[in-house]
Amino acid sequence: MSDTNLQRVGKLDTATLSDALDRCGINGQCHRIKPSSPDFRMAGRAWTLRYGPAGKPAGTVGDYIDTVPDNAVIVLDNGGRDDATVWGDILTEIAHRRGLAGTLIDGVNRDVALCRELGYPVYSRGNYMRTGKDRVQVEATQVPVNIGGARVVPGDLVRGDADGVVVIPREHEARVLDLAETIEAAENAIREAVRAGMSLRDARDAHGYHQLQTREES
Structure with a gap:
């Protein structure tokens, strides 16, 4: 049987996953x-x-x-x-x-x-x-x-x-992976915006960079 979440985690780096864990309040x-x-x-x-x-x-x-x-x-x-x-x-x-x-x-x-x-x-x-x-x-x-x-x-x-x-704890893996993929997409968008001439400050503000790792309200 295919393990979809295992395939997903293999495409993400540990830094991005760490940020997603922090957002969930999980020490992983x-x-x-x-x-x-x-x-x-x-x-x-x-x-x-x-x-x-x-x-x-x-x-x-x-x-x-x-x-x-x-x-x-x-x-x-x-x-x-x-x-x-x-x-x-x-x-x-x-x-x-x-x-x-x-x-x-x-x-x-x-x-x-x-x-x-x-x-x-x-x-x-x-x-x-x-x-x-x-x-x-x-x-x-x-x-x-x-x-x-x-x-x-x-x-x-x-x-x-x-x-x-x-x-990543099994009971939280879907949420952590969803957040990690969202963080990865936002960081890629920031890079593309800067390459297109936007300042880093404006690119980060536009894509909510400073809130990406902030712990979610329970």
């Missing part, structure tokens, strides 16, 4: 999350996993990838840890081969060279080589998680580009 911007390459782009529905500190005996970091649906974004909440990775080359190779949309981590990843070589999008707080084995373990899958201060629920829309990642 993943703070301090960045792509392993500025060329990366991703759009998909969230498949989530939450990690916690390893117990004794240590639990596994997970062999979950075979169960992730095609075209999903794998969303890994490692509590922002930067001293233990939860994603590396084997997972990158498998995810790329399966055609998954990308990986989003509140934490760090390793083996950056391979994801860049394959063009598989990985977004995280950074990269570091130390394994998470015996340091973290899977606590739960397909549960709400936190990525850079944004709540991510399984099935939410996830969009990443060179500026970072935004998450």
